[in-house]
Amino acid sequence: MVAIFLKDLRLLLRDASALVLSLLAPIAMITIITFGRYESEPPRPLVPVVDYDEGPVAGAFVELLGRHANVAVMDQAGAERVVRDLNRAPAAIIFPEGLSKRYLQGQPSTITMLTDPAQGVALDDVRALLLVMDRDAAELADPLHEELLVYQDRNVTGRDRASKSREQNVPGFALMFVLLAVVFGTSSAMHDERSWGTLPRLLLAPARFTRLFVGKLGVRVVLGFVQLLVLLLWGRLVFGISLGPSIPALLLLTAAIAFATAALGLLIGAVAATREQTLPLSLAATLGLSALCGLWWPLSFVPAWLRNLGQLFFPTWAMYGMTDLILRERGLGATLLPVGVTVMQGAALLAIGLWIFRARYMPR
Numbered sequence: 358m359v360a361i362f363l364k365d366l367r368l369l370l371r372d373a374s375a376l377v378l379s380l381l382a383p384i385a386m387i388t389i390i391t392f393g394r395y396e397s398e399p400p401r402p403l404v405p406v407v408d409y410d411e412g413p414v415a416g417a418f419v420e421l422l423g424r425h426a427n428v429a430v431m432d433q434a435g436a437e438r439v440v441r442d443l444n445r446a447p448a449a450i451i452f453p454e455g456l457s458k459r460y461l462q463g464q465p466s467t468i469t470m471l472t473d474p475a476q477g478v479a480l481d482d483v484r485a486l487l488l489v490m491d492r493d494a495a496e497l498a499d500p501l502h503e504e505l506l507v508y509q510d511r512n513v514t515g516r517d518r519a520s521k522s523r524e525q526n527v528p529g530f531a532l533m534f535v536l537l538a539v540v541f542g543t544s545s546a547m548h549d550e551r552s553w554g555t556l557p558r559l560l561l562a563p564a565r566f567t568r569l570f571v572g573k574l575g576v577r578v579v580l581g582f583v584q585l586l587v588l589l590l591w592g593r594l595v596f597g598i599s600l601g602p603s604i605p606a607l608l609l610l611t612a613a614i615a616f617a618t619a620a621l622g623l624l625i626g627a628v629a630a631t632r633e634q635t636l637p638l639s640l641a642a643t644l645g646l647s648a649l650c651g652l653w654w655p656l657s658f659v660p661a662w663l664r665n666l667g668q669l670f671f672p673t674w675a676m677y678g679m680t681d682l683i684l685r686e687r688g689l690g691a692t693l694l695p696v697g698v699t700v701m702q703g704a705a706l707l708a709i710g711l712w713i714f715r716a717r718y719m720p721r
Contacts, residue, residue, distance in 0.1 A: 400657065400658075400660065404426040404428055404448065404483060405430075405431055405440065405449035406430050407431065407433045407436050410454060412456060412458065415457065418452065422486065425486050426483070436451070440472070440473050441473070441514050444473060444475070444514075448471060448483045451469040465507055466507070467508075470483075470510050471511055472510050472512050472513065473512075473513065474514065475514055475684035475685050477525065479655065514684075514686075524598040527588075527589070527596060528592075528680075528683060529647075529651065529652040529676060530653075532585065533652045536647070536672065537643045539581040539618045539622055540621050541640075542577060543574070543621075543623055544623070545636075547623065547626035548632035577615075578619045580615075581615030581619055582612055599683050601688075602686050603689050606688055609692065613700050617675075617699050620710065622639070624709055627709075627713035627714045647672070649673075650672035651667065674699050674702075675695060677694075678691075
């Protein structure tokens with residue numbers, strides 16, 4: 358028993374890189390999660406304001422709102438564009454003409470909020486700010502009074518649904534599990550080919566090097582496509598989430614995600630020197646991207662510098678596409694940019710992975 362223990366210990370210590378990576382992977386995860394969720398103040402939401410009133414009541418409202426949010430006064434067309442098209446703000450507030458005059462006469466007014474329910478958490482924060490402003494107004498003896506100000510939501514990005522949290526969580530976790538399965542499956546399969554001796558024979562085959570690897574990668578792309586589609590369909594059947602108004606858009610986005618994920622797996626397989634290294638590298642890539650790219654929580658939760666960093670990785674754009682399709686009910690046109698970015702990043706990952714494989718394993 359002792360001899361077997363010592364033998365396995367020597368085999369384990371022989372691959373020191375795998376041991377180091379098994380320590381670095383959780384360190385990277387802890388660092389990303391801590392920076393993203395606990396080491397910064399919650400970001401101030403952007404709130405566009407359309408002031409048709411230009412009176413003292415609206416002015417007091419804007420001043421109080423500015424203490425808790427980044428207020429941008431603009432016209433209604435600009436506010437709708439920021440909320441509906443750019444998705445940079447969860448809501449815009451419209452103060453109607455004559456608000457101050459009606460208030461001073463004791464008459465109620467309706468304040469319209471142009472909302473993007475796809476940003477459900479941030480939208481709830483804006484609504485909470487309205488309650489905070491009521492408290493601040495009372496402390497300042499401001500003439501604002503909630504009975505005279507009625508808030509009315511107008512959704513500008515889709516239709517309201519009660520299951521918004523599910524429609525945010527199911528695609529994110531589905532994408533995370535597909536990343537984990539395809540990335541590790543692809544990278545470990547490449548090292549299995551090497552240990553079985555089939556990889557050197559494939560490299561000596563008459564077919565071109567790139568075609569051989571792309572052909573093997575195609576199986577993983579199909580697997581990831583089917584797995585992601587099944588998970589989304591399960592969410593539809595069991596949890597009642599929407600899959601968007603366009604089936605072609607859903608299929609195209611799913612295919613792009615599967616391609617980029619398989620390409621990432623190929624790159625990790627090329628970087629890992631042994632099969633044992635593929636597991637910590639795959640976990641670090643999958644879980645790190647999940648935390649960084651909005652698969653676990655909305656990107657509005659994390660600091661601005663982490664949101665900007667997340668733009669460099671395809672899962673962020675995949676979630677943009679899923680959000681536009683599922684929560685905002687946009688069609689094929691809205692998914693073309695996320696699909697294009699995902700495919701281009703997948704192609705770059707594929708090219709780098711093939712170059713490393715050729716340099717490392719091609720017979721001289």
